[in-house]
Amino acid sequence: MVVTKDDTMEIRVSDHVVLVRQAVRKWSIELGFSLVDQTKMITAASELARNTLDYGKGGTVRLERVEEGMKKGLRLTFEDQGPGIPDLEKALTDGYTTGRGMGMGLSGSKRLVNEFDIATKVGEGTRVTITRWK
Template sequence: MTGDAGRPDEIVIRADEDVVRVRQLVRAHALRLKLSLVDQTKLVTATSELARNTLIYGGGGTARVEEVANGHRKGVRATFHDDGPGIPDVTVALADGWSSGTGLGLGLGGAKRLVDQFDLDTEVGRGTEITVVKWAR
């Protein structure tokens, strides 16, 4: 399930309603690939946190969601991009128990633990891009 011409689905994140749309899109992809209910919940929870972070800390941005394959494995990949201030201290931001107090309480570390792959690219003054993947089992 991708956008027109095989491109990933993309949602511009500018308001709370867009965070909801990201969750719905991620769940639709996870259902299509028959991820277990537990894995669906983990992926939707992680991407919800990342979408909210994109809105709150990045000042808005985009979420790109697509189905991916690696050999016989299939999964859902979600990439969140913003042109916000960037993350000044990634180690602190990923630390267990660290949260700004405005999200779901997971923080980036919690989101990272819920998915199978987590890649973070950030630079102060340039913004942040986080890509996560959850594989069907």
């Protein structure tokens, strides 16, 4: 996989979640995503950016335009140094929440993208990577 463009954004306050959404929208349009695919990627980014802020106590997102053979896509990596997720299986279940949300963030955003990867360690942090191909 080749990265042809990349950028990193901070997620420290709730305004940053809005900025992440706007950046993902811009990159999705540049990649020529359909309207539905744009909307799915923006929504997934919004969920994960909020998780980074609310549960991870803030962190960063890395945006990458990736190419693999003839395929082009957008990869987002959300990273925090927060408390980590003790029970990952539970956290990935629809409707399970320890916060103020509906518990659809992780499980829901997984359904909105083509590739989803999560790495977490209690006391060290969480990293979620999502990719959507055009």
